[in-house]
Structure formats: C-alpha cells, structure tokens
Amino acid sequence: MSGAMINLIWQATLDTLYMVGVSGLIATLLGVPLGVLLYVTRPRQILAMPVTHQALSIVTNVGRSIPFIILMVAIIPFTRMLVGTSIGINAASVPLTIAAIPFVARLVEGALNEISPGLIESAQAMGATPWQIVRKVLIPEARGGIITGLTITLVTLVSYSAMAGAVGGGGLGRRRGRRRAWRPGHPLRL
C-alpha cells in the first residue's frame, strides 16, 4: 500500500470518527432525555401524560422507521439551513444525529423498562419528587443498559456514516466510493 493511500485512509478514519463523535454526542444529549421522557410519561408512570407520550412515541417510531439513506436526502434543505452545505463531514453529521436521537431514545426507554417497578414505588413512598426519582433511581439503576445502548448506537453510526460518505459526506465510506468511480466534485447521485 502506498504512502498516499495510507494517508487517505488515515484522513478518512479521522473524518469518520469526527462524524460519529459529533452525532453520537449530540444524540446522547438529546436522546437520553427523550428516552426518559418516553418512559416517565407512560400511563401509570411517575409523570403519566398519555397524550404527550403518544405524540412522542409516534415521532420516535417514525424517526426510527425511515431508512437512513432516505432520511439523509429528505432533510438536505434542513442540513443546508443548519451548516450551509449538504456536502462534507459537518453536513453528514446532521442526518446522522437526527437518525440517532430516536434510536438512543428507544434503547434508553428499553433499559429503563428493566428496572423493577418496586424501586420506583419505594422511592415514591420515601417522598421523592419525579425529578429525584429520575436522577437518583432511574438513571443510576439503568446505567448499564444505557451504556450498552449507546455502544450499539455508536456502532450503528459508523455504518450509517459510510452511507453518508457514499453521497459526499466524507470519511471511510467516501473513499471506498471514490476508488470505484472517481468523479471529481460530483458525489454519487441517487
């Protein structure tokens, strides 16, 4: 392998890490609270709000159901508005983040689901406020499951980022595309 090639792969790896890192971080910051919200607003939960829960649930399900490649193209106007371009690693990070938020939220909700309802009940009996229950019971008790969920999210983001690369996002996916069909300045058209 030539030095230039190694250099290309190195640069692409850094780009991938950047996209996965940025989208993973933002998705965690938004997805974890969304997951908690999905859980606590369920009927008979500590902040039961059936209508809000239904609305959040639908949005999350729709978000998770859209194939990433479609989502990426569909939100190009939004991406342009946010980062000024639809090409490059910053642009690719936008759909990656959007795709990862509901993904994280559902995994977090699943992790919270594993907590014994008795723990929440005993915290209520101690006079804990809903926010105290989230902070002192739900998050610590589900920590293991949440970390597993975030790991799964990062791995999924790596594979999504390759897809983003194929349409001009940069990173390892882009390099692979370029070796096969080199079109300077023209990302793969869908």
Next chain:
Amino acid sequence: MIELENVSKTYGNGDGAVHALREVDLHIPRGSIHGVIGLSGAGKSTLIRCVNLLERPTGGRVTVNGEDITRLSGQALNRARHRIGMIFQHFNLLTTRTVFANVALPLELMGYRRASIEHRVAPLLKLVGLAGKAKQFPAQLSGGQKQRVAIARALASEPAVLLCDEATSALDPQTTGSILELLREINRDLGITILLITHEMEVVKSICHRVGLISDGRLVEDAEVGDFFTAPKTQLGREFLNDFLQLEPPRGLISRLEDSPDAGTHPVVRLTFSGDAVSTPLISRLARECGVDVSILQAKVESIQQRTLGLMIAELMGTSEQTGQAMRYLESHELKVEVLGHVRRDD
C-alpha cells in the same frame, strides 16, 4: 395515629369496576402494632398503599399523625411521606448503591448534607445489626440482611409510622422470626406505630397487638389478637385459625364421621379453651365426674400475647346420656365445644 374513615378504592368504572376496598374504617393508636390479614386479592396491599397514598382512595379519608393526607399532593404529600416509612416484600433496594448509600437515600431526598447523612446512617446500621456491611452491595447480602437494610432506610427519615407490606413473606421461618423481633424492638424502643399486612398468622401471633381481617375489600374483623385467636367472629377467621393451628380431624376419621348419632356411635368434638381452663385438669375430672372415657385425637397449646389457647379434638366414649352430660360440664367451664360428627364404635 393512623385513621381510615370510610375508605374505598375502585378501579375502573361501570360493569368492569373492581372494588378493592369498600368503606373500610380502621383506627390504629399511637405506638401499637396492627396487623391486617387476608387472602391474596382481598385488598390488603391496596389498604396499606392508601395510607401513604401510593394508591389514592376513591372515597373516604386517611389521617396519619393528625394530618388528613388524602387532601395533600405534590410537595406537601412528599413531606408527609417522609414521616411514613415503608418496607416491602421484595426489599426494593437500589442495586447500584452500597448498603450505606441505600440508607442515605431518603436523607439525600430530604436535602441533608453529606456530613449529617454520615452522622445519621451509622447508628441506623448499628440498630439493624449491619454495622460491618456499610460498603457492601445488596447482591452480596442474604434476604434477611436486605430487609434489615430496608428497615434502616425506612427509619432514616425518623418516621412516626412504619408500613410493612408482606415484609417477611419472602423470608424463611427463622429469618422471619429475627426480622419480627427487630420490628418489635423498633416499636418498643422508638415508639413507632407499625401497620403490617400479611397472609401469615404466625406474623400476627408473634408481634401484633390488634389484627384486622380483610375479605373482598371489607374489614370483616378487627380485634385484639388474643380475642381473634380464641374466638374469631367470622367463618373466614375460623378458617385462618384452623389452618394456622392445623387442627382438623385426621383424614381417616373424617371419612368415618356420620352426621347424626345413633346407639352405636360416639361424638367427636373440637374443644377450644383459653384462660384458666388451660391449667385445669378437666379431662381427668370429666372421666371421674361424668364417667366418660376421652380419647384425644389431636391437641395443641398456643401462647398468644399473654394468653394461652388450647385446642383439642377428642372422641367422647360413653352412653349418650354420659356424653351429653360431659359436654354440658365442659361448656360450664367456659370451653367451646363443637361437635364435628359421630363415629361408629370399632367393636
């Protein structure tokens, strides 16, 4: 200390409505240990959860410590709950916190500073006999030790009332005994009023002062423990007592029992006696004074609170005149005599 007035709880409405509690009145004085016993699904759990509003009653009023808590919500309810400790069948300890941190949790919730938390937790762990386990995690403890941690946690906020929801049902008999002993000490030394629900008569017998019997959402009996064990008023109460005392006639005998007497049969009786009768040599007097022979099929003596309860199943052998006289003699000495049936003579 705990007053339930006309408390009802209904789930759902219309035809599908489930009446978990129906107009329950319960008065638990300060410093007493009150048991509520009943079969699964009778409404025990709902009853105890209505006391700290984990379940909100659909009717009636709950007063704890002089405060009508059914009118509270939000912060005021949380403050009232700090004065009501609760322990559960499955302990409900946080798995990710050490023993120390579990006991510290209610204090953290109340906004105590770290230094004063440490000051409070150590004596509590000593009280429940777990001084050396502060740094362990619940998974490293036995069931009995977990319940001790839960008790320490429930006491951390210095409650006036302790609710025990089937607190010993997941424990073996020996551990149950030691947890009940701890609850008795807490009641005696700290003056904490205890309401406990259970399906085990053993629990009621060993620590309760009064007991309520709940059936289909209604409180059908409410009596001193000694009275309940010697003279339950309802059929269900008698069933609980007989199950507990295991004093049914032997199976082989039941099949031979006949409903009506004739010349060739002897009555089989269940005798219940308490108080002075226990220490009187009634059976030998019976033989002497009425001329009947008594064949004891089963007998048991239980000591409940300060009272002694004796139960016996016996066959009275003699002429019908003699056995009739014997039963009157027993009744005149304040024994309860139930004729279970008549058994045919073997010869």
